[in-house]
Amino acid sequence: MWVGKVAFIVLLILGGITGVVMYISFHDIAPVSGNMQSFYRKNLTPQDIAAANPPPAASSSSATTSAPVGASVTILAGASTQGNPSYSPDTVTVKKGDAISITNKDTVPHTMTNGKDPSDPTTGKLFDTSLISPAASAKVATAKLSAGTYPFHCTVHPYMTGTLKVQ
Ligand SMILES: [Cu+2]
Structure with missing residues (x-):
C-alpha cells in the first residue's frame, strides 16, 4: 500500500523538521550551568548592584x-x-x-x-x-x-x- 509508505516518510520528514526547528529555537535558552549566554541574561545596572549591597x-x-x-x-x-x-x-x-x-x-x-x-x-x-x-x-x-x-x-x-x- 503506497499511501502508508508515503505517510511514513512524510511523518519522518515532519519529525526531522520539528527537531531542527526546536533545536534552532530553543537550544540557546535552555539554562545550562555555567553558561552565561542565556536568553534571559540581563546585565546588572549600578542601581541593581547598589540595591543588592545596601550600606550598613x-x-x-x-x-x-x-x-x-x-x-x-x-x-x-x-x-x-x-x-x-x-x-x-x-x-x-x-x-x-x-x-x-x-x-x-x-x-x-x-x-x-x-x-x-x-x-x-x-x-x-x-x-x-x-x-x-x-x-x-x-x-x-x-x-x-x-x-x-x-x-x-x-x-x-x-x-x-x-x-x-x-x-
Ligand atoms: Cu557564616
Whole structure:
C-alpha cells in the first residue's frame, strides 16, 4: 500500500523538521550551568548592584571605631558547616565602650550580626559587621549598647550563633 509508505516518510520528514526547528529555537535558552549566554541574561545596572549591597546602617558603623579592643572573637575554620563550632568564644563579655575584634579564619565570608536569627525584627540594628572576608577582621562598637545580653548570628549561616554580654 503506497499511501502508508508515503505517510511514513512524510511523518519522518515532519519529525526531522520539528527537531531542527526546536533545536534552532530553543537550544540557546535552555539554562545550562555555567553558561552565561542565556536568553534571559540581563546585565546588572549600578542601581541593581547598589540595591543588592545596601550600606550598613548608621548605628553599625562599627568598622571605624577607635575604641580599645576589649574582646576578640575568632570565626573558626569550618564554621559554615552546620554543627561545627563557629564563634570562639561563643559567649563574649565586654565592657561597654570597648570594641570587639572579629577575625574570620574560615574560607568563606561570615558576619556577626545582632539578633537571634534573621527573622528577629532587631536583626542588624544594634551591630552588624556585614560580610567579613576570609582572613579579614572587623570590629563591633559597644558604645551605643546598654549593659545587657545580646544574641548574635551570622546572616549567611543563621545556625552560627553566639551571645554578647555588655557590662
Ligand atoms: Cu557564616
